[in-house]
Amino acid sequence: GILILMFFWDVQFGILFLFFMPALLLFMRQFMRKLTPIHRKSRKAHGILTASIRDTFDGIREIKIYGQEAQMFSQFDKWNQEYLDTVVQSSIIRAKWIPMMPYLLSLLSVFFLMIGGLLYINGEITLGLIVGVTTYFGLITRPLRELLPGIHGFNHSKAATERMLEIFNIERSIKDTPNACQLRNIKGKIDYVNVSFSYFEGTQILYNIDLKIKPGEMVAFVGPSGVGKTTLLSLITRFYEVDNGNILIDDIDIKDCTLKSLRQQIGTLMQNTFLFDGSIADNIRFGNPGATMDQLEKAAETAQIADFIHSLPKKYNSLIGERGIKLSGGQAQRLCLARVLVTDPKILILDEPTAEVDAITDSKLISAVRNLMKNKTTLVIAHRLWTIKNADRIVVMKDGRIVAIGSHNELINTRKFYQEFFASQFKDNTSKDEGEKI
Structure with a gap:
């Protein structure tokens, strides 16, 4: 102007x-x-x-x-x-x-x-x-x-x-397909069909994996470090895409399901827990924001951590610090168990949560994990004898391949590789675990 x-x-x-x-x-x-x-x-x-x-x-x-x-x-x-x-x-x-x-x-x-x-x-x-x-x-x-x-x-x-x-602006490498369906009310059947996978070109991790898992079955995965056990289970939640083959849940290819609905059906509990800086209630409710107080208390009771929570002045409103620094290792793992329980998944993926804790905490965690696995399809990376003995089937892996499948008794009598692996990995824990009621 x-x-x-x-x-x-x-x-x-x-x-x-x-x-x-x-x-x-x-x-x-x-x-x-x-x-x-x-x-x-x-x-x-x-x-x-x-x-x-x-x-x-x-x-x-x-x-x-x-x-x-x-x-x-x-x-x-x-x-x-x-x-x-x-x-x-x-x-x-x-x-x-x-x-x-x-x-x-x-x-x-x-x-x-x-x-x-x-x-x-x-x-x-x-x-x-x-x-x-x-x-x-x-x-x-x-x-x-x-x-x-x-x-x-x-x-x-x-x-x-x-x-x-x-x-x-980083483009997501794993996305929902245009006509992806909602995965709901599943039974828990899982099929690996000729699955191969590599993190980088030229470094194959898994080779032609074929495996059928029945609904409600507990399957333990054993083998030396680096053979692809964790990778194999991580593929179910589509944190990575398979190079070849398919993974089916209740005969539905997981690529045809929305990521959110797929992951809502799967509960994952690893050795390395992660907790958020907030209250106990916030952390248990994280996977199910709409969970009621009754559901939180039930999950905590099943996870064998309710007594500890009630001993705190603010109970479920108690702050646990960044990454749960105010909790012991066993308490943090049981709190993560409660978080999984609140989501009520039909499929459980466990990287033996009892591997690195003391005997007293271990017995409580074993009890909590058993409660968690009831009526659920459970895939466990086995580090402890109690997992081996409770599994319906054991999948033995070597160099990215499945080399044997069977019960503990079947494998220990027929498979030399399993005999040698079991002797080196589990014998040290036999005396401790034999005392538990399995």
Whole structure:
């Protein structure tokens, strides 16, 4: 509007203003070009520094145990210095460029006054027009003076947004198919049909796996480390896609089901538990946000952790700290059991949750896991004798292949590889586990 008014008052002033506007815009563009790469580098360095601090706090025990405090301080200093360097570079650019805008605008104001004075002397314009032009030019320059600091803030936010969008825009490799169905009311039958899988091209993990699992059956998977047991079970939840073959649940290919409905039918419990920073109730209810208090209490009772919860002053509202740091290992595992129970899945995938706990906790966890497995199809990576003896069938794996299937008694009498593996892996626990009521 001011530009139109200047043309209306005097065409010469309008043309002069239009002549200088591109120069101002070019100046601001150059400022952005210099600042944007520094802000991107700064946000990247800040992300690395933040991750380093988080890793230090998460691994504080390991750092102290291995005496690596000096190494971690050195690493922190390195990333902190890199971040500081980018902040200093940004500040230098701001210090050089931001004061230049008011300076240029002041020069333009003086130039307009000089031109206006000459035109007035020549009788081409009136004094009132000069006052009007300079007044309105001042109204235009006021926001322009504040523009560069605004550009700096915009670039800083833009760089941070770009860092987030890098993650948000990563395309999901596993998606629902266009006509994916809802998996509901399943019985728990599972079929692996000629399944092969590799994490990277040329490094095959599983070879032509064929396996049929009946509804309600408990199947234990045994074999040396690295033969693909965990990978085989992870394929059911579609955290990875098979390279060849198919996995069926109740004769429905899991690729034809929605991911959400598929995973709602499967409860997973691994050795390495993860708990959120919140209350006990929040963590148990995580898999089923609509669960009632009665359901939480029932799940906790079945998971053998209700007595511990009721011993706390705030009971289910007690905060457990980041990653459940206020709980012991056994308590954390039983709390995760309760979380699985609340979802009431028809299929259970267990990476032996009792492998790394003491005898007293172990007996409670075994009892809780037995309660959890009732009337459910259960796939267990076996580390303990009680799992072997309670399994309906045992799947023996070697080098990414199934080499034997049968009961413990059948395999121990007929398969030399199983005999040798059982002797090396389970004999040490025999005396301890024999005392349990299986």
